[in-house]
Amino acid sequence: MSQCSICLSNYKHPLCLPCGHIYCKTCLNDHVNSPGNPGLSAKCPDCRVTFHLVTPDLGHLPAKYHPFVVSPLRRVYINSNNGNQAALEKRVKELEQRLILKTAMEQSLMTRCEALSASLDAHRQGERDANERILDLEQEIFELEDAHNQHNQRIVELENIQQESLSETRKLKAKLAKSRAARDQSEREKRELEAELSLHGGVIDSSDYEQLAIPPPVRDRESRSSTHNILRIKEEPTSQTVGRLVPLSSPPAWVPATPSASASAPVRPTKPLPKRRREEAHTRMVENRDENPALFTRYKSKRARHGNFAPEGSIFQM
Incomplete structure (x- = not known):
């Protein structure tokens, strides 16, 4: 309990x-x-502030001033119970302790709030970086899709070119097949001509060539390389017109041959024909007798005329 500052007592x-x-x-x-x-x-003993000692009589003042007239001195009632004072001091200490704890908690919360704020800033920065990366990836995806579309377009163009190439290849193969077929046909005609030439024992007259109506066959590779390198038949003025095969580089033409004493004699082939070739030529002449009856009649008469006395290796020797 406080004490009076004048008497220094309670x-x-x-x-x-x-x-x-x-x-x-x-x-x-x-x-x-x-x-x-x-x-x-009088003046206050401590602060020396002046205060009045008397109060005016309210009966001499108007009623409106009565609420403002107060006594300068007021009685104070102080509880002198020491137990309550100790409880209040204890309560004050508890409140001070709670205030300290509250201050520490606020400081901890402030520290954690600052840490969370820093983490939030870092997260926002990471989010901004991620958004920028997403934009970059979207741009890259767009470029890749554009490149992919161009690649697909190029593939389609190449496929079209491939189809055109395949079509050209098929056309060229068809032309090649036709050329080969024509070549094979020419080879077959050549072999037939050689067989027909061999049928006459290597001797052919002008009437036979008129009925065959074909140019003489090419005999070697060197003559085939030239365009007009074919065989020319030279005629000899005898009782029986006889032709002789001569290789020339000029276009085919009938050129009179020089007179020869042995024109009436049959000309033997330079190389005897095998029996199999003779049989094949005979079979072919028999099969084609309806197409060229005149040639078959001449072949038949020559075969009957030669008989068993045909030259060695001749088509008439069976």
Whole structure:
């Protein structure tokens, strides 16, 4: 409990001045009646603030001023129970401790809030970086899709070119097949001509060539390389017109041959024909007798004329 600043003892009938200082009633009366405070006012012993000692009579004042007229001194009632004081001090200590804990908790929360704020900033920065990366990837995807479309377009163009190439290849193969067929046909005609030439024992006259109506066959590779390198038949003026095969480089033509004493004699082939070739030529002449009856009649008469006395290797020797 506080003490009076004048008597330095516990308060006895304490009074409170307008300035807020509290004194004992006896101590305050002694101070007011001292020679230093003449008149109707006095000064506070501590702060020296002047306060009035009397109160005006309310009967001489209008009613509107009555609420503002108060006594300069007020009685103070102080509880002097020491148990309550100790409880209050304990309560104050608890509150101070709670205040300290609250301050520490606030500091911890502030620290954690700052850490979370820093983490949030880092997360936002990472999110911005991720968004930028997403934009870059989308741009890259767009470029890749564009390149893929161009690649597919190029593939389609190449497929079209391939189809055109395949079509050209098929056409060329067809032309090649036709050329080969024509070549094979020419080879077959050549072999037939050689067989027909061999049929006459290597001797052919002008009437036979007129019925065959074909140019003489090419005999060697060197003559085939030239365009007009074919065989020319030279005629000899005898009782029986006989032709002889001569290789020439000029276009085919009938050129009279020089007279020869042995024109009437049959000309033997330079190389005897095998029996199989003779049989094949005979079979072919028999099969084609309806197509060329005149040639078959001449072949038949020559075969009957030669008989068993045909030259060695001749078509008429069976």
